[in-house]
Structures are given as C-alpha cells and as structure tokens.
Amino acid sequence: MQNILVILDKPKHEQIALQRALELADKAGAKLQLVSFVYEPVVSIPILSGSILNLSDQIKKERGEWLQALQSEYALPSGSTAEVIWHHDIPSWTIEHLASNPCDLVVKTAQKQFGRGGFGSIDWRLIESVPTPLWLAVSTHWVKRDRIVAALDPAVDNPLHIELNQRVLKLGERMTQLLGADLESVACVPVSGEVTDIDTFRKQAGALLEAIDKVIAESGVTCSQSHFVTGKPAAEVNRAVDRNKARMILVGRGVRKGPRGFLLGNTAERILGRTNTDVLIVP
Incomplete structure (x- = not known):
C-alpha cells in the first residue's frame, strides 16, 4: 500500500x-x-x-x-x-x-x-x-480490541461471489497485518419466518458452513474466529461486529453485471446502513 x-x-x-x-x-x-x-x-x-x-x-x-x-x-x-x-x-x-x-x-x-x-x-x-x-x-471510542471483521457472502455456489469473498479476506488480512489487529469473518444465512424442517435446515446449514470454511482456506487467509449466523443479515452481521467491539467491518461491493454492475446488492446496502463502526468497501 x-x-x-x-x-x-x-x-x-x-x-x-x-x-x-x-x-x-x-x-x-x-x-x-x-x-x-x-x-x-x-x-x-x-x-x-x-x-x-x-x-x-x-x-x-x-x-x-x-x-x-x-x-x-x-x-x-x-x-x-x-x-x-x-x-x-x-x-x-x-x-x-x-x-x-x-x-x-x-x-x-x-x-x-x-x-x-x-x-x-x-x-x-x-x-x-x-x-x-x-x-x-466514524468515531468509535467504544472499541475495546483491534478486531477487523470480514463479512462474507454465503452464496458460495457463484464463482463471482467466491472471488469477491477472497478479495475481502485478502484485503482484511493485509489491514490486520498493518494495524496489528485480529481478523474474523462473519457469514449470515437469511432465514425468514419459522423453519418448518429443522433437520433439513441443519443439514443444509452444515454444508454451507463447510463451503465457507473452504473459501477461507483457499484464500490462504487465517481467521482467528469465524461467525456463522442466521436471520436478517443487516441485523445479525452488525450484531456480531458490535458484540465483538470490532474496529472495522469489510464488505464486498456487489458483483452485478450490466448497467447496474457498480451497485451494491440489497443485502450489503442494509448491512452498511446499520453499521456502527468503520467500514471498508472492497470492489
């Protein structure tokens, strides 16, 4: 840099x-x-x-x-x-x-x-x-520990999203090295309403968690902790960041093609709109 x-x-x-x-x-x-x-x-x-x-x-x-x-x-x-x-x-x-x-x-x-x-x-x-x-x-005097959290997109069946996740992780690793911080990751599976088939959901969530772990491993980046949460991403991602009093959250910018290729996806917009700490946007 x-x-x-x-x-x-x-x-x-x-x-x-x-x-x-x-x-x-x-x-x-x-x-x-x-x-x-x-x-x-x-x-x-x-x-x-x-x-x-x-x-x-x-x-x-x-x-x-x-x-x-x-x-x-x-x-x-x-x-x-x-x-x-x-x-x-x-x-x-x-x-x-x-x-x-x-x-x-x-x-x-x-x-x-x-x-x-x-x-x-x-x-x-x-x-x-x-x-x-x-x-x-932003002014974040309440930060207690130098933690940087990389918000990962759970859509790991899409190569573009995988590449974006890896860019987020690699930049996060670089920032933690420079700032003497710990790197953590968070991924949220959006769940609306009640889950009718608990066993199936647990099985799918487990497979998704393994896929996210694979993305992290293939990036060559080490995360001191990985948070896997379910619910509304804007609320749950920020809750994980706030709970750990992180100094920064990294969010990848959307990977849409065509005229809207430079617009964030709705989920990322909602996460950003509710964050209480520094944000690093990764294109």
Missing part, C-alpha cells in the same frame, strides 16, 4: 479520516494525498460571476491557510501532498481523479445519519462507484 487519497473533513470537524490514514501510512510506509473541497454555488450564476470572483479567491485562500496549519499540526509522511479543490461534486471529482491517478485506498469520514440510518448521499455515491477500496471512518 503506497498511495492513499484522503478526503478531509471541513475545518470545524475532528479530521477522523486523516487520523485513520496517518496510522495506516505510518505502518505501511505510504504517501498521503490530502484534498480539501470548497465551492460557492453562486459562481455558477453568470450575472453574479464577476462580483463573486473575489469571494471565491478569498474562500480558497482561507482554506489554503487552514490546510497549511493542518500540515503543521500533523506530521505527514515524506512525499505527501495537500491541496484545495474547488469543485461542487466530491464523488465525480474523485472518480475522475482516480482514473488518471491510481491509488491503493480512499479514506473519508462517513456522513453518518443516525436519525434516519445509513450514510449520506455523497458516501453512497462513492460506495457505488469508486474503483478503489474505500474506508469510511
């Missing part, structure tokens, strides 16, 4: 993304590219653009001064850069930038909307479209 793009919080905020990126860069020897977005919508009104020009220059100047102070406060790795970006759309700029400036990871503080659940619209657009692993960070 050599290059990390960090989308900074606004000046008044805690800079959680920067803190996460600095910790990782210190362990990985990576360089950081810090970007701080500013924009004034009225500049798009032609009749006002002339009078607003000085205002936009002043906004950029003030943010640049703040960015310089930030670099003095945090010791950035050698070779790191920091710049102010004048752009109205963070996701579109990020995707365009990554097309010509590949990096290993994008880190951003999550726009958690606890009142309604889930992430803000900017985060969802990044989740759905960014071709690079995306770390969305």
Whole structure:
C-alpha cells in the first residue's frame, strides 16, 4: 500500500479520516494525498460571476491557510501532498481523479445519519462507484480490541461471489497485518419466518458452513474466529461486529453485471446502513 487519497473533513470537524490514514501510512510506509473541497454555488450564476470572483479567491485562500496549519499540526509522511479543490461534486471529482491517478485506498469520514440510518448521499455515491477500496471512518471510542471483521457472502455456489469473498479476506488480512489487529469473518444465512424442517435446515446449514470454511482456506487467509449466523443479515452481521467491539467491518461491493454492475446488492446496502463502526468497501 503506497498511495492513499484522503478526503478531509471541513475545518470545524475532528479530521477522523486523516487520523485513520496517518496510522495506516505510518505502518505501511505510504504517501498521503490530502484534498480539501470548497465551492460557492453562486459562481455558477453568470450575472453574479464577476462580483463573486473575489469571494471565491478569498474562500480558497482561507482554506489554503487552514490546510497549511493542518500540515503543521500533523506530521505527514515524506512525499505527501495537500491541496484545495474547488469543485461542487466530491464523488465525480474523485472518480475522475482516480482514473488518471491510481491509488491503493480512499479514506473519508462517513456522513453518518443516525436519525434516519445509513450514510449520506455523497458516501453512497462513492460506495457505488469508486474503483478503489474505500474506508469510511466514524468515531468509535467504544472499541475495546483491534478486531477487523470480514463479512462474507454465503452464496458460495457463484464463482463471482467466491472471488469477491477472497478479495475481502485478502484485503482484511493485509489491514490486520498493518494495524496489528485480529481478523474474523462473519457469514449470515437469511432465514425468514419459522423453519418448518429443522433437520433439513441443519443439514443444509452444515454444508454451507463447510463451503465457507473452504473459501477461507483457499484464500490462504487465517481467521482467528469465524461467525456463522442466521436471520436478517443487516441485523445479525452488525450484531456480531458490535458484540465483538470490532474496529472495522469489510464488505464486498456487489458483483452485478450490466448497467447496474457498480451497485451494491440489497443485502450489503442494509448491512452498511446499520453499521456502527468503520467500514471498508472492497470492489
């Protein structure tokens, strides 16, 4: 991991993304590219653009001064850069930038909307479209142990899902090595209502558990613990993460083909919408 793009919080905020990126860069020897977005919508009104020009220059100047102070406060790795970006759309700029400036990871503080659940619209657009692993960070002072949990797709009869599971596991292993954490896995079999044939269900669940163990073994990754749960995935996966006070959950992005190839499946969306910890999206 050599290059990390960090989308900074606004000046008044805690800079959680920067803190996460600095910790990782210190362990990985990576360089950081810090970007701080500013924009004034009225500049798009032609009749006002002339009078607003000085205002936009002043906004950029003030943010640049703040960015310089930030670099003095945090010791950035050698070779790191920091710049102010004048752009109205963070996701579109990020995707365009990554097309010509590949990096290993994008880190951003999550726009958690606890009142309604889930992430803000900017985060969802990044989740759905960014071709690079995306770390969305939240303030998690309640974390007790450094555990990282890889959420695995139980549809192990599909080669695409198997490959995605293995990418999740391998990135999880890399992150645990860098951060000194333990890697665990969780897979949830969705069960709605009552199971009418308990014996058959146990037999099928046992076969599925063996198949998931095989996926983990073939990835070459070692998990300190594997959680196999049943029920509603959004609730049960997050319950396993919360119960173990994990610092991060890894979720693979959906593998649909065609026009919706970059959209998460409904299950992954529901898991993400209810998570209380950092999330790493694996494309």
